[in-house]
Amino acid sequence: MHIHFLDPYRPLVSPIHSLDSRAKFVLTIAFILTVSLTPIAAWPVYILLFAVILSVEILSGLGVWFVLKRASLALPFVLAALPVLFTIHGQTLFTVPLGSRVFTASVEGLERFVSIALKSWLSVQAAIVLSACTPFPELLQAMRAVGIPRLLVGMFGLMWRYLFVLVDEALRMMTARAARSGVEEGAVRKVGGSLAWRARVTGGMAGSLFLRGFERSDRIYTAMLSRGYDGEVRSMLLPPFGSRNWFVLIYGLAFLGFLLLFGILFFG
Numbered sequence: 001m002h003i004h005f006l007d008p009y010r011p012l013v014s015p016i017h018s019l020d021s022r023a024k025f026v027l028t029i030a031f032i033l034t035v036s037l038t039p040i041a042a043w044p045v046y047i048l049l050f051a052v053i054l055s056v057e058i059l060s061g062l063g064v065w066f067v068l069k070r071a072s073l074a075l076p077f078v079l080a081a082l083p084v085l086f087t088i089h090g091q092t093l094f095t096v097p098l099g100s101r102v103f104t105a106s107v108e109g110l111e112r113f114v115s116i117a118l119k120s121w122l123s124v125q126a127a128i129v130l131s132a133c134t135p136f137p138e139l140l141q142a143m144r145a146v147g148i149p150r151l152l153v154g155m156f157g158l159m160w161r162y163l164f165v166l167v168d169e170a171l172r173m174m175t176a177r178a179a180r181s182g183v184e185e186g187a188v189r190k191v192g193g194s195l196a197w198r199a200r201v202t203g204g205m206a207g208s209l210f211l212r213g214f215e216r217s218d219r220i221y222t223a224m225l226s227r228g229y230d231g232e233v234r235s236m237l238l239p240p241f242g243s244r245n246w247f248v249l250i251y252g253l254a255f256l257g258f259l260l261l262f263g264i265l266f267f268g
Contacts, residue, residue, distance in 0.1 A: 016060035020245040021138040041111040042267035085109040
């Protein structure tokens with residue numbers, strides 16, 4: 001497909017790719033929960049968790065830079081936690097006068113903000129490794145295998161497939177617009193009118209895209225129903241879990257549990 005850039009999966013040969021999708025899914029959820037439940041300012045635990053995810057990135061063959069570059073996209077959203085610098089009371093770090101009010105940042109607030117940023121960064125890295133090492137259909141199978149409700153898994157699957165439909169419609173519209181647009185030879189600046197005109201045209205295209213995508217998705221869903229779709233996509237039976245997968249799953253969960261217990265006992 002010409003919209004393959006939406007699929008994060010990278011077909012490589014590595015120990016992480018060969019691991020069963022159920023084990024990868026459970027370990028990823030356990031890692032994210034461990035990161036989330038680790039107490040604030042438990043820096044040694046954060047370092048160990050980063051070492052764990054860094055080792056997985058190296059073993060996966062994806063490359064550390066590949067994962068870190070994509071994980072950095074989530075960092076701007078961490079700014080939503082910036083107010084904790086000024087809302088947590090404690091030792092004064094600095095003050096920011098703003099009109100008639102003075103906002104005081106505390107050391108405890110800084111620790112909480114940095115901890116939130118690190119937790120988000122580590123969790124996003126784990127999700128990136130999971131999606132890049134596991135085909136999405138196998139992820140859906142793993143979700144059903146561990147007991148996630150069928151309706152929720154069906155929503156994930158349809159959302160993923162309709163995302164490709166929406167992007168495909170957008171590319172069709174852009175191709176049609178380019179085919180009907182003329183470009184003056186040797187033009188120095190862009191043609192097409194003012195910024196307001198461009199915004200109006202873009203808004204019209206967005207509305208048309210929504211309608212075309214909705215109509216096409218409705219046709220696809222009708223075709224699925226006519227072929228016996230009942231809310232669950234059936235596939236071949238999952239292979240036996242195997243001793244290797246059990247070994248990785250049990251020892252991985254035990255190690256993550258040890259890190260969480262260590263953080264709670266010494267930093268909780």
